[in-house]
Amino acid sequence: MTSAAVRPLRLQVGRLPVPWTVVALLLAAVVPPLAGGTALLSDTHALVLAKGAGFAMAALSLNLLMGYAGQISLGQFAFVGIGAFVTGMVTGVEDLRLPWLVGVLAAAAAGGLLAFLVGLPALRLRGLYLAVVTISVAYVCWQGLFRIESIGGGSAGKVIPRPYVGSSSFSSNADFLALALVALVVVWAVDAQVTRTRIGRAFRAVKADEQVAASFGIDVAATKLLAFTLAGAMAGVGGAVYGTAYGTVTGDTFDYATSLLLVVIVVVGGLGSRAGVVIAAFFTVLLPDLLVALFGSGIRGLDLVLNGVLLMLTVAFNPEGMAGAVRHSRELRRQRRGGEPPLPPTRPHLPDLGRPAGMPAPRKTRPGTAVLEARGVSVRFGGLQAVDGASLRVDRGTIVGLMGPNGAGKTTLFNALSGALTPDSGTVHFLGEDVSALPPHARAARGMGRTFQLIGLAKDQSVYENLLIAQHLAAPYGVLAALTSLGSRGWEKQVRERADHTLDGLGFGRFRNTPVGRLSHGQQRIVEIGCALVTSPELLMLDEPSAGMSPAAAEDLAATLLDIRDQLGRTVLLIEHNVPLVLGTADELYVMDTGRVIADGEPGEVVTRPEVVTAYLGQAVTA
Amino acid sequence: MGQVLVLGLINAGIYAVFALGVVLVYRGTGVLTFAQGEIGTLGLYVAYVLVTEQHLPWLVGAAGALLVTTALGAAFELLLVRRMVAADPVSTAVLTVGLGLTILACEFFFFGASPRVLDPPFLAASFTVAGVVVTPTQVAALVVALALGFGLQAVLRRTDFGLGILAASQDAAAVRLVGIPLSRITLVLWSGGAFLAGLAALLVEPTVGTVTPGYASELFVVGLAAAVIGGLTSLPGAVVGGVVLGIAESAASRYLSDANIPGLRYVTVFAVLLAVLLYRALAPELRRRLAPAPAGATA
Structure with missing residues (x-):
């Protein structure tokens, strides 16, 4: 209320x-x-x-x-x-x-x-x-x-x-x-x-x-x-x-046994809960004397047995420990008092926040240089050639679609582009720079943002916390500043302001402190896109953003994608199965099948090509 | 040199059998188990009660020990692993830590810290190889390790049940869908792992003759490292890891005996383990540097 x-x-x-x-x-x-x-x-x-x-x-x-x-x-x-x-x-x-x-x-x-x-x-x-x-x-x-x-x-x-x-x-x-x-x-x-x-x-x-x-x-x-x-x-x-x-x-x-005892304390107290852990630590130290005082000295040594059993029971039946139990009972009480009614979020209106002050400006390129260009990328998993000499090019200010039947190698190619895996051969250029040997975090620092097929968010953390995590590079203070809070305040203020703006833009103000895992799938998608955009990356790579969305939500998503291109001036590479969504948004379309790029060009034309139809629907039976 | 080799191989078998238990469970369930050492010690206490206190034949004691450890593995799977709320491999690994600690605490509680004597089965039958006195159980340990390492590998690859285990580790849901009894597989794996822990402890015990709380854990530390060195998923690899660590240890104690380093066994294992992990962490980078011109990059 x-x-x-x-x-x-x-x-x-x-x-x-x-x-x-x-x-x-x-x-x-x-x-x-x-x-x-x-x-x-x-x-x-x-x-x-x-x-x-x-x-x-x-x-x-x-x-x-x-x-x-x-x-x-x-x-x-x-x-x-x-x-x-x-x-x-x-x-x-x-x-x-x-x-x-x-x-x-x-x-x-x-x-x-x-x-x-x-x-x-x-x-x-x-x-x-x-x-x-x-x-x-x-x-x-x-x-x-x-x-x-x-x-x-x-x-x-x-x-x-x-x-x-x-x-x-x-x-x-x-x-x-x-x-x-x-x-x-x-x-x-x-x-x-x-x-x-x-x-x-x-x-x-x-x-x-x-x-x-x-x-x-x-x-x-x-x-x-x-x-x-x-x-x-x-x-x-x-x-x-x-x-x-x-x-x-x-x-x-x-x-060695005392090291294991520490594991008991942390798990039983509740992983991540300082209070729970400290209480459990004092309790563990006091337990031997307590037992002896209660049951006599014949019981000495039983405390360690109890600790071992307690660890097993906690892991098996109450993995959040003491602190988790307290938290749940509080949440139950709050719900009984009448908690927050969930409101459907309005269509997101993403603010143009500009490149954050803490991050290096994106590399300047000559006109005509592609934002992203992959040449001859091949990835092999044991006996499976997942991606086979795939090449693609993404120009500035466009939305490029990537389609293909399941198992065509789209996500594997995505991972090779973002650095999540190292291809066996081939090169990846981002803003004219060869990033083939760079780890994913270094590519992110250069202005590559991405989402994941299975939602790339820290699910146990709140929406707001995820928006802060996403700005890791935007607050580039060091360990010492973090330990003492000196020199980190200004950065933290900036990061929090950006998170608040994005939260408002997404229309997710009500869900600020809600753990992401409790949102609906479609809502998580929106939050994920918000997180990918909060640092204003040059290139946004989206892996099946409409998966699991209702048709109406997918239409909203199409409008959002166009906003990202037209209002924010970003470049988008998009894996999708939803053909209307791709046709309605993409400027260019690549189609993959069994690891190879089999077609590319104007989306409306590409989807009518016989080899594309065959890849999706199989060979026509009639001769 | 020959001496180093023989002494190394004597321990290698024990380490390898411990490592095999770890790999077996890991291969099938993705869980790294840390309780093997204490399960082994528990088996020795069972044998102690039967042989020393009840005056039963050694083999009866050994059988009892294997029975109890195997049953414990099965009970652990049925009562806890199977019922976990968050059944991810990391949580289950912590669960095995709890099991190990519980058994260790019980050993202290019921038997105290002082060593208990468990006489070896065939005392007189030792012989000499390269100037080293070797007992039958030490030979047995190596033979058992080699047989199990390659035998279990064959079972995994050649039998339907073994292939089911391999498939379960890849995709548990799909395995259940095609009708392979997943619950039976995990039950067999956990009891099998516990059986191997009991076996490893029984094979080393005659060399020492006494049991103390946490005794087999000291060997399990090496076995666990051997499993990691062998790649964690390969049964023959576990045997190789055991041999590497066994020989490294005997070489260290032979050539560094003057340095008088306490805990030399662990220092050696630690050094080899770190070196292997470091190599593995850097290997992709090294391979890229050392490789000739990247093939196929000229599309």
Whole structure:
């Protein structure tokens, strides 16, 4: 009834300014020292909670990797160990004796560096290779690195002294707990900051679909490496706190099983939910003592069994974890209060936003140079020649159609043009430049926008968020700017304004915060075209945009395509099966069959050619 | 040199059998399983209870172990994998992490951290090759690995059921449409993978003689790397990966013994694994650089 119900959810990814968890942690950090330390908390409990803070940071690091970027590390606790031992080496009495803060920074640097080196080969390949490699890392560190005397301190372990400021030291556990919680809040804040920026958006895009992310100009391999490096650094900080809480650590503190425990925490807490993960981390640290207190010491060790079972049940039956359950119950409550009635969007009126300031101007070409020109492109999949020496040319300011029966190789050719796959032979020129060897994100940066047959959007993200993801290249600030929010504000403002304009132009204002996956198929198509256009690319490549649309919607789409050409002055390459749509919009038509271009020319004439009719309808039976 | 080879091959068989289990499940379902190591350890504890505590013959213990591990694989598929809400391969892989952790925790809970003794079956029957004492089970491990690697490959390629498995990995929906019982295929794959994990652990156990929690996982780490080195989808490749890592490990321990590197096994595996992945990541680029003039680009 009222729009007041559209309040951002607290436990959802990346939209929590100051959630209650942070407030609670800050209070917990400040109150005990003020109240005289041990008065409120027993020394033992304070120690457990301080370890919990370190554990929570480690869990947040894995959450960044798994929950945001969709990569799995099964050896994250090794990075925690690196952080702990490096802290000991930097601050230790027999080592460098530097201040604790230096130790923490060194721990972050060491964790990040190790992750970078490990991720460099493992993350260039698609698949679960990082998981395999990180298991090895866990064993190399636990059984190897941490047993080296100068690193792990031998059987006696490494001593990590508590920090001191002037005369006051943090030797009491309650005092150190305060420091640990402050560190947790800082890590939380950095994490929250990163998720709000283009880097966090790139993580989520890569998690949703690597190919789609690349089409928005996101360098997938570099993004995954960055996520793993940041996670390594965060785990390093967690290790500094965890190790300092212990005071003395040995290699066995950082065994393989504890890395798996972090996976439990992140999945059970809820992938992508900071609050859920931190709560789950503290709960996991407290669980052993809790069980013993409730059921006696015979039960010791059962906590790990419970954790394993909990992980299996969560993955199998409640994959969104604790946070997901909370979110669903809130949404149900809101729906009962009468949520937003969905309105059919009006016909989109796309604004001409111009090339964004952050992106390089498209290459200047001489008159007569084609926007896109492919020569002799061939792609082979095992025994199947999917595309066989196909050539095509797209001139500026035209709509070029590409038709052909199913399996003709249209989408494969599209992928070769956009860089999603490397052809076995042939060249692709874009605006007169040979882009044959460039990866898809580099082609996107040069002004190539595309959509996908199966909707190229991050389905779990909102419409607005997708419009931001699509502008990855339009806000070209670096990692440091993203971490500190310095220098990124201006870019973010521009990007958000463009997203708002596009949202209004599409008539999708009501669906701003709706996850794309909940829109109808036709609506998703419109959003996808809006995302492809939001950076004003020179060339728009659309893969079956009318598939799954009603006839009326397809007519609207035809009008929109003409708008894109005539009002916005863009060039369009269009794969379509809908003949009226192609005839009504295209200036030129190519027809493919069994991998080859069999006809091209004026659309109305091309569709009447016998070889085209044969390709679609088969050979006439009569002789 | 001969010594390095023999020592390498002794371990190679074990690694290969672990790798085969991984490849079998991955080939048919697209899921990378991380629970193999702990399933293997569980089998050893079953054998320990039957042989050491109940004084039953070793072979009865081994049979019991294989029975329990296979049944566990089947139960895992029936009770969890099959019922998953989001049944993508990554989620299922995390599910196997949960299984591994649960078994590991149970081992600690029921048997404690101290090693349990499980005597080898044929103690006296060892012989010497190239100055290395070799036991029958070590030979058996290599023979079993080779037989399984090539035998299972033949089953996949030559039998209807095997072809069904291969087809299922390509397009599960189409396979169901043409009437191949997909649920039976996945059930067989998961139980088969678990059976291989139990077998691998039984083959290595006589060499060591004791069981501790997480014991077989230490070998499974190498087996998993072997599967990846072999390309993850090739059964003979898994055997080759096992041999490569086995020999690399024995060579490292022979020639780097003075350096006194702790955890040398894992350092070696890690180094080989990274090198292989790096090569694979860079291979397309290298091939393009090294290739002669691109053929057919002159249309």
